[in-house]
Amino acid sequence: MFEVRTRWGRILLQIVITLLVLPYLFPLFAMVQGSLAGDGWGNYEAVLAVPGLWRFFVNTVVIAAGVIVIVYVVTMLAAYGFGKLRIRGREVYFWMLLACLTLPEVVLLTPLFTTAQAFGFFDTYWAVILPLGALQVPFAVLLARNFVQGIPDELFEAARVDGGTVINGFRHLVIPLTRPIAAAILIFTLIGAWNNYLFPLVFLQSTEMQTITLVPQFFVGQFSNDQTKILASAVLTAIPEVVAYLCLQRLFERGLAAGAIK
Amino acid sequence: MAETSVAERGVRENAPAVSGGGRRRGRLQPHGLPWILPALVLCVGLIYYCIWYTAVISTWDWDGIDPNPEKVGAENYLRIAQDPIFWGTIRHTVVFFVVTFVAQTVLGLVFAVLLHSRVKLAVVYKVIIFIPVVLAPAITAPVFRGIFAPDGQFNWLLEHVGLGFLAQPWLGQESTALPVLMAITVWQWTGLTFVLYFAAMGQIDQSVIEAARIDGAGNFRTLVHVIWPGVRGTTLAMAILSAIGALKTFDIPYLVTVGGPNYATEFLGTYIYRKTIPQSHVGYGAALSIILLVLALVMALILQVRGGERRVVR
Numbered sequence: 001m002f003e004v005r006t007r008w009g010r011i012l013l014q015i016v017i018t019l020l021v022l023p024y025l026f027p028l029f030a031m032v033q034g035s036l037a038g039d040g041w042g043n044y045e046a047v048l049a050v051p052g053l054w055r056f057f058v059n060t061v062v063i064a065a066g067v068i069v070i071v072y073v074v075t076m077l078a079a080y081g082f083g084k085l086r087i088r089g090r091e092v093y094f095w096m097l098l099a100c101l102t103l104p105e106v107v108l109l110t111p112l113f114t115t116a117q118a119f120g121f122f123d124t125y126w127a128v129i130l131p132l133g134a135l136q137v138p139f140a141v142l143l144a145r146n147f148v149q150g151i152p153d154e155l156f157e158a159a160r161v162d163g164g165t166v167i168n169g170f171r172h173l174v175i176p177l178t179r180p181i182a183a184a185i186l187i188f189t190l191i192g193a194w195n196n197y198l199f200p201l202v203f204l205q206s207t208e209m210q211t212i213t214l215v216p217q218f219f220v221g222q223f224s225n226d227q228t229k230i231l232a233s234a235v236l237t238a239i240p241e242v243v244a245y246l247c248l249q250r251l252f253e254r255g256l257a258a259g260a261i262k
Numbered sequence: 263m264a265e266t267s268v269a270e271r272g273v274r275e276n277a278p279a280v281s282g283g284g285r286r287r288g289r290l291q292p293h294g295l296p297w298i299l300p301a302l303v304l305c306v307g308l309i310y311y312c313i314w315y316t317a318v319i320s321t322w323d324w325d326g327i328d329p330n331p332e333k334v335g336a337e338n339y340l341r342i343a344q345d346p347i348f349w350g351t352i353r354h355t356v357v358f359f360v361v362t363f364v365a366q367t368v369l370g371l372v373f374a375v376l377l378h379s380r381v382k383l384a385v386v387y388k389v390i391i392f393i394p395v396v397l398a399p400a401i402t403a404p405v406f407r408g409i410f411a412p413d414g415q416f417n418w419l420l421e422h423v424g425l426g427f428l429a430q431p432w433l434g435q436e437s438t439a440l441p442v443l444m445a446i447t448v449w450q451w452t453g454l455t456f457v458l459y460f461a462a463m464g465q466i467d468q469s470v471i472e473a474a475r476i477d478g479a480g481n482f483r484t485l486v487h488v489i490w491p492g493v494r495g496t497t498l499a500m501a502i503l504s505a506i507g508a509l510k511t512f513d514i515p516y517l518v519t520v521g522g523p524n525y526a527t528e529f530l531g532t533y534i535y536r537k538t539i540p541q542s543h544v545g546y547g548a549a550l551s552i553i554l555l556v557l558a559l560v561m562a563l564i565l566q567v568r569g570g571e572r573r574v575v576r
Binding site: 016017020023024025027028030034075078080081084085086087090093097099101106107111114115130131133134141191195197214217227230241245246249252253256 | 293295296297298300302309311313316326369372380387388389391392393395397398399400401403406408409415457458460461464506510513534535538544547548551555559
């Protein structure tokens, strides 16, 4: 965007962006540095030696995977319906769905709490997966619908002329062509599910059901507020997400560029 | 406009299809309702049920356990109207929204423009800016509590750059706790603004920018007159998302300051939680929730309508 012709101008640009990015790096640096203070790598060993930590990871993975599967399936079906099929009063349904975007999760606490207890969901994965999925779907549908709308109609018509059914159109056109936006949805859903704090805090009471976002709090008790161990646990819980983002970064950007909110 | 006409056409085509059976009209698009049904059942079913349930509870004086709660009508709402803590949360939310939105927009825009220019190692910068988005507030909160503690890294930094006189207990006093939370939020979410702007800028027609340059526009004028209008859609979407985000704010204030000191960082979300779970005033919490919901919807509508008007004017 910026055109810089001189060599000094280019160097200046590089310096400016480096200075601007430093404050973003600082907390990350403080986190890693703090986690290595005192016992050094011993902090990590101590954290990894805590029984049950593995269990927290597994719980989070199960919940995140469950939410991702539900959100992906439901969103792709809906994006195809909203984007390419005819629905009477389509915009009304769409706005009903979008209104859910404004809903803060705290509002769901009491109703879900009583409902989950009534149906025996309380303290199970479902008590977290279902509401998280419900909260993620509207944004995912918004992204995916724009993307599906951008697929040329001719492709679907050609498929129909060739005798393909609606379901084939979905399987052979929508699913493969939406991969970039699916990556964006995957990242957003993963972030939302992996990072959620409130639902596990309230709906998962027993120790073996806890998720990793509750780990720092858990270690406050476990290590009587030993900051270095808490930070080591923070670094450990952050790694999977950072890795996932780095792996999907390219696709993610392509998806946003093509289907971004406009 | 094209959007609505397509939708209307869809409705009209649909009407005879329902009575006469859509099968014969092979060339028309098939029914879409079954495809969107799962999403509707999950979201609208679960969420609208919860809203209705919350609305009912909000007229009770309920501790969450009592099987026969007392029905009190609008009393919870009347009490909220006179609750100074509630008005405090509204003030904090407004300040929080304005400051974080402006800061994120400016920073996101600057980063997007700089990284669209010829900068070396652009991927590294992108990743650094986006990583905070990926990290859970629950994970970063202990880090920030450490950084802004009286003996934390931030005060250490101030002392080492000769600004030691500015060192203070950032989170422990009412005047600085909220600004620190806003800084943390900006740190966390700039990456998202940046990525969306970066994507939107990629869509601006390069020939328009070149034309502006040929007409003699410098970098700054190109930014103001070509790029900024070109990403208006993204700015509007971000305004809606941040406004709703500000109303929803929970994790960061709850985990970093627990709404304190002396309610200086209490937000609607943390206040609802405090009332509902630790204090067991479930009815009161539900009434707060309904107010929060109405505010969020009104906010989204206003921004949507204003944005629409501006688009028409343009």
